[in-house]
Amino acid sequence: MTTRRVVVVGADAAGMSAAHQAIRANRARGEEIEVVALEMTQDTSYSACGLPYWVAGDVDDADELVARSPERHRELGIDLRLGATATELDVKDRKLTYRTSAGDTIRIGYDDLVIATGAAPVIPDWARTTEGAMVPGVRPLKDMTDGHAWLRTLNPTTSQAPAASPSPRRGIVVGGGYVGVEMAEAMHRRGWETTLITRTRVMSNLDPDMSARLETVIESAGVTVIGDTQVSELRTHPDGSVAAAVTDDGTVYPADAIVVAMGVRPATGFASLAGLPVGKTGGLLADESGRVAPGVWAAGDCCEVKHRVTGKWTFAPLGTHANKQGKTIGENLAGGEARFQGVLGTAITRFVAGDHHVEVARTGLSTAEAEEAGFTVASLVTEGRTASGYMPEASPIAVKVIADAYSRRLMGMQIIGGRAAGKRIDTAAASLWAGLSVDDLASMDLAYAPPFATVWEVVQLAARRLADRM
Amino acid sequence: MTTRRVVVVGADAAGMSAAHQAIRANRARGEEIEVVALEMTQDTSYSACGLPYWVAGDVDDADELVARSPERHRELGIDLRLGATATELDVKDRKLTYRTSAGDTIRIGYDDLVIATGAAPVIPDWARTTEGAMVPGVRPLKDMTDGHAWLRTLNPTTSQAPAASPSPRRGIVVGGGYVGVEMAEAMHRRGWETTLITRTRVMSNLDPDMSARLETVIESAGVTVIGDTQVSELRTHPDGSVAAAVTDDGTVYPADAIVVAMGVRPATGFASLAGLPVGKTGGLLADESGRVAPGVWAAGDCCEVKHRVTGKWTFAPLGTHANKQGKTIGENLAGGEARFQGVLGTAITRFVAGDHHVEVARTGLSTAEAEEAGFTVASLVTEGRTASGYMPEASPIAVKVIADAYSRRLMGMQIIGGRAAGKRIDTAAASLWAGLSVDDLASMDLAYAPPFATVWEVVQLAARRLADRM
Numbered sequence: 001m002t003t004r005r006v007v008v009v010g011a012d013a014a015g016m017s018a019a020h021q022a023i024r025a026n027r028a029r030g031e032e033i034e035v036v037a038l039e040m041t042q043d044t045s046y047s048a049c050g051l052p053y054w055v056a057g058d059v060d061d062a063d064e065l066v067a068r069s070p071e072r073h074r075e076l077g078i079d080l081r082l083g084a085t086a087t088e089l090d091v092k093d094r095k096l097t098y099r100t101s102a103g104d105t106i107r108i109g110y111d112d113l114v115i116a117t118g119a120a121p122v123i124p125d126w127a128r129t130t131e132g133a134m135v136p137g138v139r140p141l142k143d144m145t146d147g148h149a150w151l152r153t154l155n156p157t158t159s160q161a162p163a164a165s166p167s168p169r170r171g172i173v174v175g176g177g178y179v180g181v182e183m184a185e186a187m188h189r190r191g192w193e194t195t196l197i198t199r200t201r202v203m204s205n206l207d208p209d210m211s212a213r214l215e216t217v218i219e220s221a222g223v224t225v226i227g228d229t230q231v232s233e234l235r236t237h238p239d240g241s242v243a244a245a246v247t248d249d250g251t252v253y254p255a256d257a258i259v260v261a262m263g264v265r266p267a268t269g270f271a272s273l274a275g276l277p278v279g280k281t282g283g284l285l286a287d288e289s290g291r292v293a294p295g296v297w298a299a300g301d302c303c304e305v306k307h308r309v310t311g312k313w314t315f316a317p318l319g320t321h322a323n324k325q326g327k328t329i330g331e332n333l334a335g336g337e338a339r340f341q342g343v344l345g346t347a348i349t350r351f352v353a354g355d356h357h358v359e360v361a362r363t364g365l366s367t368a369e370a371e372e373a374g375f376t377v378a379s380l381v382t383e384g385r386t387a388s389g390y391m392p393e394a395s396p397i398a399v400k401v402i403a404d405a406y407s408r409r410l411m412g413m414q415i416i417g418g419r420a421a422g423k424r425i426d427t428a429a430a431s432l433w434a435g436l437s438v439d440d441l442a443s444m445d446l447a448y449a450p451p452f453a454t455v456w457e458v459v460q461l462a463a464r465r466l467a468d469r470m
Numbered sequence: 471m472t473t474r475r476v477v478v479v480g481a482d483a484a485g486m487s488a489a490h491q492a493i494r495a496n497r498a499r500g501e502e503i504e505v506v507a508l509e510m511t512q513d514t515s516y517s518a519c520g521l522p523y524w525v526a527g528d529v530d531d532a533d534e535l536v537a538r539s540p541e542r543h544r545e546l547g548i549d550l551r552l553g554a555t556a557t558e559l560d561v562k563d564r565k566l567t568y569r570t571s572a573g574d575t576i577r578i579g580y581d582d583l584v585i586a587t588g589a590a591p592v593i594p595d596w597a598r599t600t601e602g603a604m605v606p607g608v609r610p611l612k613d614m615t616d617g618h619a620w621l622r623t624l625n626p627t628t629s630q631a632p633a634a635s636p637s638p639r640r641g642i643v644v645g646g647g648y649v650g651v652e653m654a655e656a657m658h659r660r661g662w663e664t665t666l667i668t669r670t671r672v673m674s675n676l677d678p679d680m681s682a683r684l685e686t687v688i689e690s691a692g693v694t695v696i697g698d699t700q701v702s703e704l705r706t707h708p709d710g711s712v713a714a715a716v717t718d719d720g721t722v723y724p725a726d727a728i729v730v731a732m733g734v735r736p737a738t739g740f741a742s743l744a745g746l747p748v749g750k751t752g753g754l755l756a757d758e759s760g761r762v763a764p765g766v767w768a769a770g771d772c773c774e775v776k777h778r779v780t781g782k783w784t785f786a787p788l789g790t791h792a793n794k795q796g797k798t799i800g801e802n803l804a805g806g807e808a809r810f811q812g813v814l815g816t817a818i819t820r821f822v823a824g825d826h827h828v829e830v831a832r833t834g835l836s837t838a839e840a841e842e843a844g845f846t847v848a849s850l851v852t853e854g855r856t857a858s859g860y861m862p863e864a865s866p867i868a869v870k871v872i873a874d875a876y877s878r879r880l881m882g883m884q885i886i887g888g889r890a891a892g893k894r895i896d897t898a899a900a901s902l903w904a905g906l907s908v909d910d911l912a913s914m915d916l917a918y919a920p921p922f923a924t925v926w927e928v929v930q931l932a933a934r935r936l937a938d939r940m
Contacts, residue, residue: 350919388519433910434906443794445812446900450517
C-alpha cells in the first residue's frame with residue numbers, strides 16, 4: 001500500500017495548520033502520510049496582521065513575525081516547495097499542475113488537496129502604469145516583501161531615505177479598513193504627513209456614528225481623513241514615481257508614497273477554473289468539514305465562511321478563522337469529524353500615536369447588516385469608563401449594542417475607547433455565540449474591581465440600558 | 471389613600487439601587503411612593519472596593535469614592551436618616567424599630583421593607599483588648615472611617631506620621647483574600663515592610679497551583695507571604711498600641727500596624743432575630759424577586775445568593791450583585807417581575823508595585839468546589855501571552871480551565887498574568903452563564919489583532935488544549 005499523499009497549496013496559517021494537524025492526527029492513529037506543500041512566495045507561516053506594527057517600529061525584526069520558517073516545516077516532515085504556483089487542477093483525476101520559479105511545469109497527483117491560497121489585495125487601475133506594473137511609490141501591504149519595502153520607504157534611518165527632506169514627507173493611505181487605519185498610524189508615527197482617503201468612511205463595517213467617533217480621534221492625532229472620496233488617477237514625476245493622487249472631485253493630493261489598502265479578494269484562480277463552488281465574493285464554499293469536492297478541501301482567506309447570526313455566506317479573511325479551519329481539515333484528514341462552527345465578524349484594532357490611544361472593536365451584525373438580514377433593529381450607544389471613575393486607569397469608552405427588537409436577541413456590538421476598551425468585545429462575542437439576549441448580557445456576572453471596570457461593567461450597562469428601552 | 475411607604479435599611483449600593491429604582495419605576499406608572507432610608511454611618515453609596523486604592527494613593531480624594539452623597543439622595547426624594555441603627559423588626563405588623571445617634575428609639579411602620587445592611591468584617595478575639603475595643607494600630611478596612619484611619623497611618627506625608635523613623639515601618643496584613651492582597655499592595659507601595667499572614671494561602675478561592683503562581687509574584691515584589699499560619703495573639707507597647715503579632719507556631723512578627731482582612735459576614739442581626747430565613751453563612755435567603763417574607767425584601771452583602779453552576783446558596787459579597795439585586799427589588803416594588811439571575815463567583819484583582827503588575831481573576835467553580843458539587847473534574851493550565859509575542863505589549867498569562875469530564879461543560883476558569891490578562895475572564899463568565907462546553911469556547915470567534923491577543927486567543931487556546939485531552 002502506498003502512502004497517502006496530501007498536497008497543500010499555500011503555506012501560511014490555514015494550509016500549515018491543516019498540514020501539521022493532519023500529520024499529528026494520523027500519527028496518533030498509527031498512520032504516516034506524505035504532505036507536499038506548495039508556496040508561491042519564499043515565506044511561510046508569517047503574521048500578516050503583524051506587518052503594520054513592524055513597519056511602524058513596534059517589532060524589531062521581520063523574523064519575529066515568522067511563526068514557523070521553511071526549515072522548521074521541513075524538520076516537521078513537510079515536503080515544502082517554495083516559489084511554486086498552482087496553475088491547473090484536475091479534480092476528477094486528482095492531479096494538480098504547478099509552475100516552479102525556474103519556469104518548469106510539474107503535475108502532481110494527490111489523495112487529498114488542501115487549497116489555502118489566501119487572498120490578494122485589490123489593486124485599482126490607477127495604481128498601475130500603462131504597462132501594468134505598479135507605479136513606483138505605490139503598493140499594498142500584503143506580504144513580507146511589501147513589509148520590507150514599506151519599512152525602507154518610511155523609516156528615515158535607512159539608507160534609502162532621502163539625504164535631506166526640506167519638509168516632512170507626505171503619504172496617502174487609500175482605504176479606511178483595518179490595514180488602512182493601521183498603516184495611517186505607521187506613517188504618522190514615522191513622521192510622515194499622512195492623509196487617509198476612503199470611498200466611504202473609516203471602518204465602514206462600523207455603524208456611521210461609531211465610525212465618526214473613530215475618525216475624530218484619528219484626526220485629532222494629526223492624520224487627515226478624507227471620506228466619501230475615491231482616487232481616480234495619479235500624477236507622477238518625470239522618473240515615473242508617484243507625485244500626487246487626484247480624487248474624483250478633482251483635488252490633487254501631493255504624495256511621496258501611497259498605500260493601497262482597498263481590501264482583499266479570495267485568490268482562487270486555478271480552483272475556480274476547475275469548477276469548484278465559489279460564492280458572490282469569489283471565495284470557495286466549503287462545507288463545515290472543510291470539503292469543497294471529493295478529495296478537495298479549502299481553508300482560510302480563499303474561502304467564504306458561514307456567519308452564525310445570519311446563517312449566510314460571508315467573506316471574513318482573518319488569521320483566527322484560517323487557523324481554526326486548517327485545524328478542522330487536519331483532523332478530518334485523519335478520519336476525524338471536526339466541524340468549523342462559523343464566524344461572528346469579530347474584529348479589533350487600535351490607533352496609537354503620541355498621547356492618542358484608541359481601540360476599536362466589533363462583533364456580530366452592524367445596524368445595516370442586521371436590517372439587511374431582515375431583523376428589526378433596536379440599538380443604543382452608552383458612554384462609560386473602562387475603570388472606576390476615580391482610578392487613574394479610567395478611560396472613556398462608547399459601547400453600541402445592536403439587538404433584534406422582537407426576540408430581544410443580541411445581534412452585535414461595537415466599541416470605541418481608550419486603553420483596555422477593545423477586548424471587552426469578547427464578552428459580546430461569547431454571548432452572540434450562545435445566542436443570548438440583551439437581558440442575559442445585562443444580568444451576567446462579569447468581573448469587577450476598580451482598576452478594571454465600573455461596578456456596572458460598561459458592556460453590561462450598555463445592554464441593560466437598551467433592554468430597559470425595548 | 472395614603473402614600474405607600476418603603477423603608478430601606480442600609481444606604482449603600484443595594485439599598486439605594488432599590489430605593490431609586492422603586493421611585494423611578496413607580497413614577498413611570500404614575501405613582502409616588504415615600505422612601506425612608508436608615509443608615510448606621512454618616513456615609514452613603516461609596517465604593518468599598520475603592521478603599522484600598524485610596525489608601526495606596528491612586529485616588530486623591532475620599533469624595534471621589536462617593537457615588538451619591540447624602541444631599542444627592544435627599545434631592546432625589548429620599549428621606550435619609552443617618553446614624554440610624556435598626557434594632558428590631560416586627561414582620562407581622564410591618565414595623566421597624568431603630569435607634570438614632572442621639573440615643574432615641576423610633577418605631578416606624580412600612581408597607582415594604584428593604585434590608586440592605588451589608589456585611590461586617592470578621593474581627594478575631596486577638597484583635598481586641600480585654601475590654602473589647604480594638605487594639606490601637608489594628609483595624610479592618612471596611613468603611614470610609616477605616617479608610618481615613620489607614621491613610622493617616624500609612625501615608626508618611628500626613629502629620630500623624632512619626633517625625634523620624636529609624637527604619638521602614640513594619641505592617642502585617644492578616645488574611646490572603648482580595649482585601650488582604652490589595653492592602654498588602656497599599657502598604658508596600660507606601661514604603662512599609664509588609665508581611666501577609668494567611669490561614670491557608672493567598673487567594674484561597676483559586677486552585678492551589680494558581681494561588682502559588684500569584685504568591686510568587688507578590689513575594690518577588692517584596693511582600694513576605696506566610697501561608698498556613700494563624701495569628702494567635704498580639705504583643706503591645708506599654709501605651710497599649712500593637713507591637714507584634716504572634717502566630718500559632720510561636721513566631722513573633724514585629725508590627726507597627728495590622729490590617730485585619732479575614733473576610734466579612736452578613737450583618738443580619740435584627741433581621742435574623744425576627745425569624746427571617748438565613749443560610750449557613752447567616753445570610754438572608756431571598757427568592758429571585760428579592761423577597762424574604764411578606765413585605766420584606768433583602769439585597770446585597772447581607773444575603774446569600776444562588777450559584778448558577780451548582781444551583782446552591784453561596785455567600786458572594788460584591789457590589790456588582792448588590793446593584794443588580796437592588797435594581798431587581800426596585801422594579802418589583804413597582805409591580806415589576808424582575809428576577810435576580812444568580813452568580814458565577816466571578817472576581818478580579820491585581821497586585822501592582824514598581825515594575826510588578828499581576829492581574830488575577832476567576833469565575834465559576836474551582837477544582838475543589840466542582841468536586842464538592844459532584845462533578846468529575848478535568849483541568850489544565852495553559853501558558854501564553856496577552857498579545858502576539860513580537861509586540862511590546864505581550865505579557866505572560868496562565869489560564870486554568872476547569873470542566874466536567876462527562877458533559878464537557880465548562881465549570882470554571884482562573885487567570886493569572888500581566889497587564890490586560892484579568893478581564894479576559896469575562897469571556898469565560900459569559901460562556902458559563904450560557905452553559906457552554908469547552909468545545910464551544912474553543913470554537914468561538916474572539917477578537918484578534920497583534921496588540922490584543924495571540925492568533926489563538928489564550929483563553930480559547932486553553933479551552934482547546936483541555937478539549938483535545940478530554
